[in-house]
Amino acid sequence: MFDYATLKLIWWLLVGVLLIGFAIMDGHDMGVGTLLPFLGKDDTDRRVMINSVAPHWDGNQVWFITAGGAVFAAWPLVYATAFSGLYWALLLVLFALFFRPVGFEYRSKLPNPAWRKGWDWGLFAGSAVPALVFGVAFGNLFQGVPFDLDDSMRSSYSGSFWALLNPFALLCGVVSLSLLTLQGATFLSHRVEGPLQRRTILAARVCGVVLLVSFSLAGMWVARMEGYVLESIPDVRGVLTPLMKEVGRAPGGWFANFNNFPQLWIIPVLAYAGVGVVLASIGSGWTLLSFVASSVACVSVILTAGVALFPFVLPSSAHPAVSLTLWDSTSSELTLKVMLWAALIFTPIVVAYTSWAYRVMAGKITRDYIAANDKQLY
């Protein structure tokens, strides 16, 4: 059906689709969790916020789980090298995520205010920490990660956890946190009403502006940064390992793809347009439009980063030649084919029943609704 090189390219796109799916779907419930302690003035308000995502957050989180599984299946070396190297960063995300299933499920099972407040902060940590760390991780990709591979493909990591939290990476963390919080705020403004909705609109405006500023600053920083350039690689249709190529570094190297194919500039432009539409529409009652526009921003911001890094997936600052790229760190042709079939069959089914679930649960969540269904709701 496809040759090996095309399959490799398709899998780069599919991992991107999963990340984007994660940002749009899990992003909005993480955004709601991040806003929970700030916008929810009393217990009922906070329950309104929680119940706007209660039926869906678990399904949404599977985008994250599946992205992990897909990276394992399609890019085993990336899965192995990135997660063992960035050990404490990934563990931090996992520990934060632990708060979510129990936070949602247990919070309202007891009336004790301290119990509920505790879980509210748990839900906040479980939402804000991963949203921040994902950006920090992307920031470190641009700078290169200090790892090496020996000739048996065993990876070793020579950096520290604290070095990951450098100013550029933290700026990227602000991008991802404001992006996902914007996603949450636009979703909430669609699902709630009254004073809570007014606070949500304000939050969306703040997040939109923070996103525009941080995204622009990160772009300017990347323009001056030393990027990675693939200098030579054997035929990408063949079976490759990361030890077969030459990689150089050049200032502004991360802009090479945009400069070579200027039509790609449409992607970051769409990010600005998406946020612009959010800012223009958020107060006008076109709440669904705001959410869609915010989702467009999610797509464009992630694609902008992906296109800049292309074909690199995990650049190595310790030994640039062993950087992992989509051409030389993938699974075998058969595995990519089998997985492509699985993705082609199941992704539409997932999208179909997820949409159905949202339709079933559609409508505003109100304070009266919470009061009337006290025992049934989170």
Next chain:
Amino acid sequence: MINETVVDLSRLQFAATALYHFLFVPLTLGLSWLLVIMEAAYVMSGKEIYKDMTRFWGKLYGINFALGVTTGITMEFQFGTNWAYYSHYVGDIFGAPLAIEGLMAFFLESTMVGLFFFGWNRLSKAGHLTVTTLMALGTNLSAVLILIANGWMQNPVGSAFNPVTMRMELTDFAALVFNPVAQSKFVHTVSAGYVTGSLFVLGISSWYLLKGQHVEFARRSFRIAAAFGLAGTASVIVLGDESGYSVGEAQHSKLAAIEAMWETEPAPAGFNLIAIPNEARQANDFELRIPYVLGLIATRSTTEVIPGIKEIREKNRQRIESGIQAAIALEGMRKNPQDEAARAAFMAHEKDLGYGLLVKKYVEDPRQATPEIIHKAAMDSVPRIAPLFWSFRVMVGLGVAMLALMVVAFWHSVKGSFQDKPWLLKWALYSIPMPWIAIEAGWLVAEYGRQPWTVFGVLPTHLSASSLSVESLWGSIAGFVGFYSLLLVAEMYLMFKYARLGPSVLHAKTA
């Protein structure tokens, strides 16, 4: 050289997180079908009490489910964080069922669980029953795919080593999916979950009956649980036997260790009911034997011989020597891909490559493997006997005890005479922990019994771990165990509280 402490701590962390995860999964597997049965009874009979049953047991299901999800997140990422070389070496095969699990099963389960809890007033009766059924289906499909992945670690089929990429690669996806070890493991494991769900409902219902509370509710729950539990227990035991048969075929070393069978004996071999194994002497200090039984179960014949531990170690010693040749030839090929002599030597010894890697626990360069090192590696090639021998017997003993309970409970449930039999109700109540103990012991048999391999005969455990520091591992073990334990306390507290409140919680104004 790989730090042995790092390997041991990585194993400890994996065992701890997997065993924690598996405190919650079996109950989810079993309760989900019980919810389907109860709700189907509601839809067909229209009786509100069945709806109350679905909702009340569903509440307990939710309390348990949350921790299943929490501990499950770790499992998806821990191969990368702590078993990086494993992930590289076999990710081409092992990653696929994990990713498909997400796409095919976990999405379904997680989307439907939301509608199960919040869709009662928004879906038709049949619509909600469909949601509950899809939720149970998703849960069980998850188990299929995870056990396909695990079955491959036990019996690696449909794959081959690629010397260019230095890893195992998929050659036959159908062989991976229809791996006989995966099939029997799947049914054995989900049935164990069905028993867990049944005993949970049976035990708590018995408690209500003993206290004379929620009598009608508890009677109906008891009956459903007894019937489903009897079917589940029978299935666990039959498929346990089937597992025994596949274990015998795929992993002689596991079987011999489970049985503490040091010597090869004439077929059919006897079964050690009790034994005190002595590793130093390679013999049992004491044993109580039933003749013929083991041979019949493991080979289903009266003539096939089962190899004893000593014979397995001797065979493995020969395979290690052959595998060392494969490892040396592989290095030659990597240095010079045109080296035809090395290629020929590799082809001749390729099937023993994994055995050759066993000596890397003691020497970096396989050429330097002395006869003493080869002897040590051969001794390592069978796991320690006592933990396996005893955890297997705990598992089987509890299985038989649960079968007895389920037979009696079902008998009295058919006769309708169970609610005035306090001895039976107490028996059911105090048996609630049994399936959990049996399941954790079963995990140990399956996974500890696979040692010294992560992938049997292919990749030794000590090569599989990530290159992490000992401090990092102590830190993460403390983090996981501490965090999980706190969450477990919260879970148990809510579980007891809601079980005590009983179904009246559905209609009460305040809890």
